[in-house]
Amino acid sequence: MFDLIFKHGTVIDGTGAPRRDADVGIVGQRIEAIGDLSGEPARQVIDVTGLIVAPGFIDAHAHDDRMLLSSPDMSPKISQGVTTVVAGNCGISLAPMPRGVPQPVTPPLDLLDRSGDWFQYPSFAGYLDALRRQPPATNFAALVGHTTLRVATMEDLGMPASDAEITRMRELAAQALQAGAIGVSTGLAYTTAMPATTEEVIRVCEDLREYGGIYCTHMRDESEGIMDAMDETFEIGRRLGVPVVISHHKLSGARNFGRSRETLPYIEQAMSQQPVCLDCYPYHAGSTVLEVWRARRCERIIVTWSTPYPEFAGYDLDDIAEALGVDRYEATARLMPAGAIYFSMDEQDVERILAFPPSMIGSDGLPHDNQPHPxxxxxxxxxxxxxxxxxxxxxxxxxxxxxxxxxxGNFGFEDRGVIAPGTYADITVFDALTIDPGFGYSEPMQPARGIVHVMVNGALAWTDGASTGVYSGRQVRRSVMRE
Structure with a gap:
């Protein structure tokens, strides 16, 4: 007796193999059988004729640390077919915060929570325990953020960490890994982490190999200095003896347009010598905190939130400057703390990076922006x-x-990411002819078109355009090391 059968669908199994027509039968949390299941008994049968039956999508780069708790329905993700998120990227995690977060919240930690109320977990174990007690709609894997560790331990973020501060950060990182963090992330391009030396990062991450962890990094430079930043990234991975993930690979700024022709072969060469992965998102605009130095590098900027001027969320920076009667740099200073969308990339680079066979897909979405990136x-x-x-x-x-x-495969999530007997029943059913984002930059908070059913661990979480209210997500750990 199957619990559910998806009948008459076209299976794309996640391995890259050609599609095939088949039924998919689920028992409990796992896929039991794939093939012709006509006549087999089932408690529920869903006819998916003309639709694609695929593994649930895995968001390789997410900032959902707080949303997993504050909005466990996870509508922005489940509605687009995502069944697993990798949170804690760019050096930013909600925990550990043993001494309390500063007020106002230190950027870029304010991308997760501007009030500071959610930075309530002294230990990473406490954060994960909260998620186990209140499961979200999606599965989750969590990284511990280096910038969070700096904020939690250091007196002066404008300096490299002292030996004592590094020792304390390493202790907290090791505790997080022991509790279930899958690795450590850095955001070395952010002001709060720029002073960190390569040696600081390596020493803080010293226990990654023992725990089978991974190193994910928003590199120190994604523009003119990108080659040096990649060298630093590869060196960290080699010296630690762990896999490296280059987060949201991009070339930022007009002077760097076209340089993916240079970076992708360099990454491919590194992959032949050590475990290296990369993710990217499918837009030529990025989004992060609003800063004057970033505003100088980009012609068009949309403000996504502003503490002193919340009414300007969704407006172009130049229009705001005109309304305030100042230039864009004075407007930037007045709006801060704030977030922004930066149109800073070349579309051909975006397509080249997306098409690069080893590139994973991540959203890099910021759930708590008033007017988020689509x-x-x-x-x-x-x-x-x-x-x-x-x-x-x-x-x-x-x-x-x-x-x-x-x-x-890259993250070591066993029995996920493929449709095969014995794997977890994380499944997304979609219409290949109509699937598209709901809207663009003007109305970004709209469910996608073409997502019909989403199943997480054998339970339907989204069907026919709405959440089912079933929250069956669970923590996912790294179970194998990708060689």
Whole structure:
């Protein structure tokens, strides 16, 4: 007796293999059988004729640390077919915070919570315990953030850490790894982590290998100095003896347009010598905190939130400057603390990086922006709709692989990311002819089109355009080291 059968669907299994027509039968939390299941008994049968049955998408780069707790329905993710999120990226995690977060909250930690109320977990174990007590709709894997560790231990963030501070950060990182963190992330491009030396990072991450952890990094430079930043990243991975993930690989600033022709072969060469992975998002605009130095590098900027001027969320920075009667740099200073969308990349670089076979897909969405980047709700449908179907950048099977099997393999998520007997029943059913993000920058908080059913650990979490109210997500750990 099957608990549920998806009947008459077209299976794209997440491995990159060609699609095939088959039924998929689920028992409990796992897939039991794939093939012709006509006549087999089942408690529920869902006819998915004409639809794709794929593994649930894995968001390789998320900032959902707080949303997992504050909005456990996880609508921005589950509505676009995401069943597992990797949180704690860019050096920013909600825990540990043993001495309390400063007020006002130190950027970029304010991307997770501007009030500071959610930085309430002295230990990483306490944060994970809270998620186990109140499961979200999606699965979650969690990184511990280096910047969070700096804020939790250091008196002067404008300096490299002292020996005593490094020792304390290493202790907290090791405790997080022991509790279930899958690795450590850094955000060396942010002001609060820029002073950290390579040696500081290596010493803080010293226990990664013992715990089978991974090193994920928003590198120190994604513009003119990107080659040096990659060298630093690869050195850290080699010296620690752990896999490296280059977060949201991009080339920022007009002077660097086209340089993916240089960076991708360099990454490929490094991959032949050590474990290296990378993720990217399918837009030529990024989003983070608003800062004057970033405003100088970009022609168009949309403000996503502002503490002193909340009414300007969603407006172009130049229009705000005109309304205030100042130049854009004075306007930037007045709006801070704030967030922004920066149109700083070349579309051809974006497509080249997306098409690079080892590139995983991550949203890098910021759930707590007043007017967020559309990638929060639409990154995965945009890959499937705009780039695979619309532009023919790669076959649909490749697109699905980039957001499922490839990601599960790189992160060591056993029995996830593929449709096969015995794997967890994380499944997304979608219409390949209509799948697309809901809207763009003007109305970014809209569910995607074409997502029909989403199942997490054998339970339907989203069906026919709405949450089912079932929260069956669970913690996912690294179970194997990708060699």
């Amino acid at each position: 990638r929060l709700w639409g990154a995965f449908p945009r890959v499937l709709g705009h780039y695979a179907r619309g532009k023919g950048l790669f076959p649909l099977e490749t697109a699905v692989h980039k957001m499922t099997g490839l990601t599960a």
